[in-house]
Amino acid sequence: MEVVKNREAAAAFEELAMPLFDQLYNFAHWLAQDRMEAEDLVQETYAKALRGFSSFQPGTNFRAWMYRILRNTFLTSRTGLKAATVGLDLEEVAELPAAAESPEALLIDQSQREILQAALEEIPVHYREILLLCEAEEMSYKEIAETLSIPIGTVMSRLSRARGALRDRLNKKMAA
Amino acid sequence: MDQWTEKLDAYLDGELSTPEMSDVQQHVRGCPACAADILSRVQMKRAVQAAATARFRPSAEFRQRVRAQIAPRSGLMPVRIWAIAAALLIIVSLVLLSGRERKMARQQVFREIADLHVSALASANPVDVVSTDRHTVKPWFQGKLPFTFNLPEVQNSEFILVGGRIAYAEQSPGAELIYQVRKHQISVFIFEDRAFQTVSDGKAQQRATFNVESWSQNDLRYFVIGDASAQDIHHLAELMRQAAQS
Numbered sequence: 001m002e003v004v005k006n007r008e009a010a011a012a013f014e015e016l017a018m019p020l021f022d023q024l025y026n027f028a029h030w031l032a033q034d035r036m037e038a039e040d041l042v043q044e045t046y047a048k049a050l051r052g053f054s055s056f057q058p059g060t061n062f063r064a065w066m067y068r069i070l071r072n073t074f075l076t077s078r079t080g081l082k083a084a085t086v087g088l089d090l091e092e093v094a095e096l097p098a099a100a101e102s103p104e105a106l107l108i109d110q111s112q113r114e115i116l117q118a119a120l121e122e123i124p125v126h127y128r129e130i131l132l133l134c135e136a137e138e139m140s141y142k143e144i145a146e147t148l149s150i151p152i153g154t155v156m157s158r159l160s161r162a163r164g165a166l167r168d169r170l171n172k173k174m175a176a
Numbered sequence: 177m178d179q180w181t182e183k184l185d186a187y188l189d190g191e192l193s194t195p196e197m198s199d200v201q202q203h204v205r206g207c208p209a210c211a212a213d214i215l216s217r218v219q220m221k222r223a224v225q226a227a228a229t230a231r232f233r234p235s236a237e238f239r240q241r242v243r244a245q246i247a248p249r250s251g252l253m254p255v256r257i258w259a260i261a262a263a264l265l266i267i268v269s270l271v272l273l274s275g276r277e278r279k280m281a282r283q284q285v286f287r288e289i290a291d292l293h294v295s296a297l298a299s300a301n302p303v304d305v306v307s308t309d310r311h312t313v314k315p316w317f318q319g320k321l322p323f324t325f326n327l328p329e330v331q332n333s334e335f336i337l338v339g340g341r342i343a344y345a346e347q348s349p350g351a352e353l354i355y356q357v358r359k360h361q362i363s364v365f366i367f368e369d370r371a372f373q374t375v376s377d378g379k380a381q382q383r384a385t386f387n388v389e390s391w392s393q394n395d396l397r398y399f400v401i402g403d404a405s406a407q408d409i410h411h412l413a414e415l416m417r418q419a420a421q422s
Contacts, residue, residue, distance in 0.1 A: 010248035017246065021239055022230065029232030039238050043245065050246045116227040134189060135221060136228040141191050160185055163220065 013053045016062050017046060023137060024070055030132055031074045031083075033121060041077065045070040064139070064146035071129065071147065083125040119169040127162035134159055180210050188217055285372060288345050290386050293363040293401045296341065296352060302361075303339025303354055313340045317351050325351065325366050325396060328419035334358065335412055346371040355412060362402030362412055372397040389413040393420045 024045065029038035049056075049069050056065055074080040120128055133139045133147060141155045148155070180203055186192050187200045204210045296302045305316040310327040318324070320342055330337055336356045343352040343365060350367035369392045377391045387409040388401045398420075400413045 007248045010246065014243070014246055014248070018243060021242070022234060025234040025238075026228075026230055026232045030228065035232075038232065039234070042234070042238075043242055046242050046246050113223070113227050116223055117231065120224070120228060131224055132228050135224040136230075138225075141186075141189065156186065156191075159189075160182075163185065163217075166224070167220065 009053055010050065013050050017049060017066060020063060020066055024066060026136065027067065027129075027132055028070055028074070030120070031071070031125060031129060032077075032079055034079070037077070037079055041070060041074055044073050048073065061143055061146055063137075064143045067133065067137070067139075067147040068149065080125075115173050116170065119166055119173055123162070123165045123169055126158065127165050130155070130158050131162050131166065180204075180207070181213060184210065184214055184217055188214070188221060285346065286388060286390075289363075289365055289388065289399045289401055292343050292345060292352065292365065293386065296343075296354060296363055297361055302341070304341040306339040308337050310337060313337060313353065316340060317342075321349055321351060323366075323368055323396060325394075326419040326422060327353065328415035330355070330415065333411075333415065334408075335362075335415070357402075357404050357408050357412070360402055360404035360408065362400060362404050362409065364412065364416060365397075365399040365401070367397045367399075369395045369397045391417070393417060396420070 021042075025038060025042050028041040028045070029035065032038045032041055045066065049066055052069075056062065075084050120131065123131075130144060130148065133144045139147065141152050141159075144155045144159075145152045150158070180200065183192065183196070183200055187197060192200065204214055305313055307313050307316075310329065314325070314327050317340065327337070334357050338354040338356050338361070340351060340353045343350050345365070345367060348367055348371035350365055353364040353366075355362045355364065372392075386401050386403055387406045388399060389409050390397065390399045391413070392398070398413070398416055400409050400416065402409060
């Protein structure tokens with residue numbers, strides 16, 4: 001009976017988790033910035049999530065749960081620890097002034113997309129991840145708060161700083 | 177950054193309540209600075225979305241690896257059932273092969289003999305030497321086979337000798353004698369015994385649709401096969417045995 005239950009749970013998990021595979025991999029690759037590491041991250045995430053699936057509350061946000069596991073796995077990895085140290089005092093970083101001349105209008109073609117991708121890779125990981133969750137994953141502030149285990153107020157302020165940092169980085173790249 | 181600027185991101189992210197949203201909209205309509213700001217933020221949002229979404233794609237091989245890792249261990253997926261069934265089948269057949277190699281080989285020989293019998297029946301010239309007389313048929317094989325054998329006198333039985341031909345089985349030449357009994361054709365094969373080590377003796381047995389009887393005598397391996405009754409096959413086998421003894 002227990003075996004059957006486990007099997008059913010595993011099947012339910014597969015059904016919920018596999019549709020997220022591409023997104024999770026994209027997110028992992030953005031965080032780790034390396035294919036092998038991204039694969040390790042995703043694999044570990046799925047293994048951990050399957051093991052802990054019984055603790056997942058049905059009806060709550062499965063996607064946020066998966067992203068949280070992936071992110072926590074990343075933050076405890078060597079690359080993650082290194083990356084996170086850089087962003088430790090991020091919340092204290094002074095508000096960046098809104099750019100007078102906006103670089104956004106220029107971001108039309110492929111080469112500019114590459115500049116933006118490079119800028120995203122260069123900003124601290126805490127900014128990168130929140131931008132990815134918000135823009136690429138189109139998560140709500142509530143989902144982001146769940147994923148990052150932070151209050152919604154912090155989501156808003158960090159998102160604002162992340163956007164400012166990206167803008168700043170882009171301006172520097174455009175100027176160069 | 178005034179109170180409106182602070183709200184623009186939340187507005188674009190769809191995080192404002194309905195009354196807050198209409199407040200922002202109303203303000204933006206009358207404020208060129210906020211309108212420009214909002215445009216720039218929208219463009220940035222879209223650009224990041226385009227740059228970040230699905231930029232990295234997992235390989236199919238990797239997806240398969242993870243899927244296999246999390247897959248339920250058994251049951252539920254039909255594909256998996258078949259995979260397991262196939263694997264079991266392979267294991268079982270391997271066991272059978274190793275355990276009953278002799279039997280498999282024996283069956284292989286019987287199949288070969290049955291094929292020879294059928295091909296003789298199907299042939300336009302089923303026999304190379306046509307004669308009802310054993311004294312004609314037996315000498316015909318001389319010089320064609322590395323052994324000799326005796327044939328029974330069937331004049332007073334219900335069997336009729338039709339003729340004989342050379343047959344090959346297990347890379348070994350042998351004699352095939354064709355008899356008839358009430359419109360049934362029966363083949364008697366005689367080979368050197370050493371080519372048929374895997375075959376054990378047996379009374380008339382049903383194999384496929386034929387009855388077969390096989391035994392070893394004077395270092396020769398005999399097969400009597402045909403679609404005649406087991407009784408007829410056995411009877412002819414008895415006659416062959418008696419002739420071989422004499």
